[in-house]
Amino acid sequence: MRPPDKSDALAGSVPTVGTIRPATSDHALIFQSQRSSTVAASPVPQRAVGPHLDGAAPGGGHYDELHDASGKVRPHYEPVMADLLRRDTAGVKRLADTARRLLAERGVTFNIYDEKGLDTPWHMDPVPFVISAAEWEGIEKALIQRATLLNAILTDSYGPQQLIRDGSMPAALVLAQSSYLRPCHGIKVPDAKPLQVYGADLARSPDGQWWVVSDRTQIPTGAGYALENRLITSRLLPEVFRDARVRRLAGFFRQMQQSLAALAPRRVEEPRVVLLTPGPYNETYFEQAYLARYLGYTLVEGEDLTVRDDRVYLKTLSGLEPVDVILRRVDDDFCDPLELRNDSMLGVPGLVRAVRAGNVALGNALGSGLAEAPALMAFLPGLCRKLLGSDLLMPSVATWWCGQERPRHEVEQNLGRLVIKNAFRVRRREVFFGSRLSGAERAALAERMRFAPDRWVAQEKITFSTAPVWDDGRLVHKPVSVRVYLVATADGYMVMPGALTRVAATLDSPQVSMQKGGTSKDTWVLSEGPVENVTLLSNTSTPVELRRTGHNLGSRVANHLYWLGRYAERAESSARLLRSTLLRCSPESGMSETPLLLPLLEALKSLTVLDDVPDAAALASQQEQLEARLLEAVFDADHPTSIRSCVAHIQRIGVLLRDRISVDTWRVISQLGDALDAYDNTPSVTPMSDALNVLTRIILELASFHGLAKENMTRAQGWMFLDMGHRIERTVYICELLRAGLRSADAENPSLLEAILEVGDSTITYRNRYSLLPQLAAVYDLLMLDELNPRGLRFQFERIRQQFEHLPHEQTSALLTPAMRVFLENSTRLQLCDPTELARVEPGTWAQTQVARLLTQLIEAMPVLNDALTAGYFAHSTISSSEGAPAESATT
Numbered sequence: 032m033r034p035p036d037k038s039d040a041l042a043g044s045v046p047t048v049g050t051i052r053p054a055t056s057d058h059a060l061i062f063q064s065q066r067s068s069t070v071a072a073s074p075v076p077q078r079a080v081g082p083h084l085d086g087a088a089p090g091g092g093h094y095d096e097l098h099d100a101s102g103k104v105r106p107h108y109e110p111v112m113a114d115l116l117r118r119d120t121a122g123v124k125r126l127a128d129t130a131r132r133l134l135a136e137r138g139v140t141f142n143i144y145d146e147k148g149l150d151t152p153w154h155m156d157p158v159p160f161v162i163s164a165a166e167w168e169g170i171e172k173a174l175i176q177r178a179t180l181l182n183a184i185l186t187d188s189y190g191p192q193q194l195i196r197d198g199s200m201p202a203a204l205v206l207a208q209s210s211y212l213r214p215c216h217g218i219k220v221p222d223a224k225p226l227q228v229y230g231a232d233l234a235r236s237p238d239g240q241w242w243v244v245s246d247r248t249q250i251p252t253g254a255g256y257a258l259e260n261r262l263i264t265s266r267l268l269p270e271v272f273r274d275a276r277v278r279r280l281a282g283f284f285r286q287m288q289q290s291l292a293a294l295a296p297r298r299v300e301e302p303r304v305v306l307l308t309p310g311p312y313n314e315t316y317f318e319q320a321y322l323a324r325y326l327g328y329t330l331v332e333g334e335d336l337t338v339r340d341d342r343v344y345l346k347t348l349s350g351l352e353p354v355d356v357i358l359r360r361v362d363d364d365f366c367d368p369l370e371l372r373n374d375s376m377l378g379v380p381g382l383v384r385a386v387r388a389g390n391v392a393l394g395n396a397l398g399s400g401l402a403e404a405p406a407l408m409a410f411l412p413g414l415c416r417k418l419l420g421s422d423l424l425m426p427s428v429a430t431w432w433c434g435q436e437r438p439r440h441e442v443e444q445n446l447g448r449l450v451i452k453n454a455f456r457v458r459r460r461e462v463f464f465g466s467r468l469s470g471a472e473r474a475a476l477a478e479r480m481r482f483a484p485d486r487w488v489a490q491e492k493i494t495f496s497t498a499p500v501w502d503d504g505r506l507v508h509k510p511v512s513v514r515v516y517l518v519a520t521a522d523g524y525m526v527m528p529g530a531l532t533r534v535a536a537t538l539d540s541p542q543v544s545m546q547k548g549g550t551s552k553d554t555w556v557l558s559e560g561p562v563e564n565v566t567l568l569s570n571t572s573t574p575v576e577l578r579r580t581g582h583n584l585g586s587r588v589a590n591h592l593y594w595l596g597r598y599a600e601r602a603e604s605s606a607r608l609l610r611s612t613l614l615r616c617s618p619e620s621g622m623s624e625t626p627l628l629l630p631l632l633e634a635l636k637s638l639t640v641l642d643d644v645p646d647a648a649a650l651a652s653q654q655e656q657l658e659a660r661l662l663e664a665v666f667d668a669d670h671p672t673s674i675r676s677c678v679a680h681i682q683r684i685g686v687l688l689r690d691r692i693s694v695d696t697w698r699v700i701s702q703l704g705d706a707l708d709a710y711d712n713t714p715s716v717t718p719m720s721d722a723l724n725v726l727t728r729i730i731l732e733l734a735s736f737h738g739l740a741k742e743n744m745t746r747a748q749g750w751m752f753l754d755m756g757h758r759i760e761r762t763v764y765i766c767e768l769l770r771a772g773l774r775s776a777d778a779e780n781p782s783l784l785e786a787i788l789e790v791g792d793s794t795i796t797y798r799n800r801y802s803l804l805p806q807l808a809a810v811y812d813l814l815m816l817d818e819l820n821p822r823g824l825r826f827q828f829e830r831i832r833q834q835f836e837h838l839p840h841e842q843t844s845a846l847l848t849p850a851m852r853v854f855l856e857n858s859t860r861l862q863l864c865d866p867t868e869l870a871r872v873e874p875g876t877w878a879q880t881q882v883a884r885l886l887t888q889l890i891e892a893m894p895v896l897n898d899a900l901t902a903g904y905f906a907h908s909t910i911s912s913s914e915g916a917p918a919e920s921a922t923t
Contacts, residue, residue: 092237093510093538094496096160107163107557110275114268115158120504126157126267127501133263138689138697139256139321141545142314150686153317154550155260156500157267160511160532161275164559170241170515171526173425174231178517178524180411181248181402182226183418189216189225189398199417200410203434203485205401208455212363212398214370218387221294222519225396228287228358229517229524230254234428235496243408243427244493244512249400250360254516255318256551257531258284258325264553276558278528286525287518288326294392295355302355305329305336305345309361309377311686314546319360320689328358330690335587338381341388347583348748348904349839356392363400366393405488406432406454428493434485442489443480446473449489451480464492495543498552500534510535512543513554530554583839584748588691590905592749595684596756602677602703603733604764605640605664609674610726611790613661613719616654627783631790632657634771638764639672640664658719665722666707674729678703693743699736706732751834755900758827758834763893765791765814765824770886773869773877779807787814791822808870811882815866824889828858838904850899857892860885 097112099105104112115123131152139153162170187194188211194200205211230251232244261280265272295302306323308316310332323330329345336354337344344351364371366378385391408427415423432454433439442449451463463476480487495510502509511534516527536548543549612631632644641664645653665674685692685700692700706728737757744750772778772787784805788794791814801809818825835851847855864885872880 092494094235094237096496096498107161110271114271130157140317156552159553159555161555164557167556175524176424178229180415185225210400210456215398220396221392224519225399227394227519231515233513234493248402252315253531255322260553276562277555278558280529283527291356304356305331307357307359324690333378335585336379338385341385343385343391346586349583358394404455429491431489433487439484443477450492454486454488528556589752591684591687593752593756596753597760598680600757600760606726606729607790630771630775634768637767675707696739703732755834758830762827766886766890773883778877781805784810793822808866812866853896
C-alpha cells in the first residue's frame, strides 16, 4: 500500500496576487481593489547578457528576480551572473551535467506517484536563487511572527478554545475539520510548542511583495533536499559561493537537534530521538533517510516501535529501548491505529496514550495539521492583532472562506478569475482554476459550493516571480516558489538562512510542483558581513565518553541487512554459475561438452534459476531453446530468481537502508542496474556476448560491494547480520553445485571438476597446491573442508560461528538458542566428513556416499537455520531488563 501523503509535500497551487483583496475586517469579507497589488513590474527591455544567456523579460506580469526595472542585473545576483558570463555555453552545460552526476552518485531521488514510479532522480538547476541580506531580514521577522501566531492558534484549539468562545474564529474552522483530532484535545505539549518545525511557501507578486501561499505545520518536508542542493551547488561554484558571503545552513540543523532533544521527558544526557517514516514508497523518503543520517537519528517505521505501559520503545536485537522524542513524517491521523485511524498500520498503536501520559514528545504535535487549512488564512490578520497585538507582517494570498454568506456571494460573482479549493485539508485535494472552466462547469461548481459552502475557499490566482533557469543551452525565465523553514527555540523561532526553491516546468504552468515536472534550486541568503563557519557538531569542552558501539540495531534493520547479504551472494553465485554454463554451450563447442553441462544445469535447476533441464539425449537438439532460457535467467524481470530480479531486490533493500549505507555503497548498488540496462541499449552485440559481458560486470560490481562492506563497516551488529546472510547463501550454492557434480555419471571427469573449481573461484588455489589434473577427492576437500578457502564450506561455517559468538542473547540462560543448535549440529557433521571416501568408492556410486548425504543434509538445514534466526532476532524482541520494563515480547 502506498502511504498517503496528504501534506502535499512538495507541491503548491499557483494563485495570482494582484486583482482583488479581502477587506480588513476579520469575518465579513468582501472584495476590494488594492492599488499596490495591481502595479506590475515595469517592462524590462530585451537585453543580451551573454552568448548563452537569454536576457529577455519574462512578460505576463511576472516579477523578474534577475533584472530590475531598467533591465540591469540586480546587485545581489551580480556575483553569480559574473561567474556564468566567464563561462561559455559548454562551460555552463558542464555545471548542469556535473550537478546531475553528483545527484545520481549520491542517490538523491524523489518518488512520483504516476507512471514514472519510484526513485525518480532529483532535479536541481545549477543557478542558485539569490536573496539579499536586507530583504531576508524582513522575511525572517515576518515568518517568526507567523510561526508564533500559528503556534498560539494550535495551542488554543487543542486547549481552552477561547478563540471560538469569544467569536474571534468560527467554530467550523476547528470542529468541522477532519484534521482536528478530538483524542488529542487537552494533551499538554512540552514548552507549549506544538509547532516545533514550520514551513512556509512564499511567492512574490508582480509588484515585488512577498506573500505566504501556504503553511506547512504538520510535516514540513524539503529541508533535507535544500541541504543536499546546498552541498552540490557549493561544489559547483566554490569561489562565487565564498565571495558572495552566503550564509550557512548547519546552524539551523544544529538548533533542530538541540530543540528536539530539549523536548525529551526523561532527563538523560543523550535522549533517544527517532525519525518516524511512512516507508520507502513515500514521495520524500530519500529526504527522511538523509536527515536521519545527518542529524544522527534512527530512521524507524511504525512496526519498529511498540508501546508498553504508556511508553514508546524501539525494538532492537538486545531488547526494547525507550524512545524520548519522535520527529515524525507520518500524517497526523495515521500515527495511531488505535485512537485515530484503524485502516492503516503506518503508525504506532498506543502512541496517543503515550503522548497523553507525557512519556514521549512529538515534533510536530499530533493535530498540528489543523493550521494548514486554507480557510484559516482569511482570519489570520485579525487573529494576529488579537493574539500578538500587531499587524501581520507578511500577508497571505488573498483568501475568502465561503462559509460566510457575503464572501460566498462575491466569490460566485468572480468565479472566473479565482482559484477554488477545499477549505480544509483532505486526502484528495480538489483545485479548480476558474479561468479554465467553461460556463457549464462554473455553474456546476457553484452548485457544489452552495450545497456545502463551509468546505470551500476561493483564492486569487498568483503569477509567481521568475528566476533564471538553465534549460537547453541557455538561461530562461521560469516561475519559482520558495519554501522557508523554521524551528522552535527556547525563546521563539529560528529561520533557516536558506530555503528550498522550486521551479515550475514552464512559464505558463498552473502549478509549481515537483510532482508535475518541476525542478529545484539552491537558495542563497547573502550576508552583509563575514559568514560564520558553522558546523553541525557541537563544540563543547566537556570530555566525551569513549565508545566502541552506537545504539543497538533495530530488528527490522538487522533483517534488511541479513537479506541484503543473501541477495548479494545469490546474485554473484548465480552469475558465476550462469557464466560457466553459457561458456560451455557456445556454438563453437558444438555441444561437445554436454556431459559437463548437465551437472551445471542441474545445479541451476535445484537453485530454481532454471525451471527444467532437458535430458542428455535432447540437449543437443535444444541448444537454441536452452540459450534463450539461460538468457531469461539473466535478464527477465518476471523470472523470480533471475539476475535482474536479484538486483532489483538488492536495490529495494538498499533504499530501505539509505540511512545505514555509505554513498560509495549506494553507487555500487546503482551500477548493478546500469550493467543490466546496458544489454537493452546495445542491440548490435550478440545476446550471448552481451550476457557474458553483463555477468562479468555483475560479478565485479558485487565484488566491490563485498569489498566495501568488508573494509568499511565496523564489526557491529549490522555487519554480523550482513555477513551471516552472505555466508548462509554461499553455503547453499556450494552444496548444490557439489551435489550436482556427485550425481553426474562423469563426476570424476577432470573437465567437470575444472568447471566446479571455476564456479567456486578456486582454480588457481588448486593448481598451486596440487600441480596436476583435478581429482575428485582433492577438489571436494578444497571446497568443503579447507578452512582457509573463502569459497569453501568450512570457511562459511567458521565465519557464522564467529558471528554467533557476538550476537546478543540471554546471558542468564545456559541453553543454546534454536539457531545455535541447528548450526552446531551441522558444523559437527561437516568437520567429521571424510572426502577421501570419494577416491575409494566404485565409479557411479558417488551419489550414495557419506559426502553426498552430508551435502543434502546441509542444504536442508539452511532454511531451518534461517527460520531460527528470523524467530530469534527479526520477529521477536524482549525488553531489556536494564530499563526496568516488563519482560514482554514484541513482534516486529
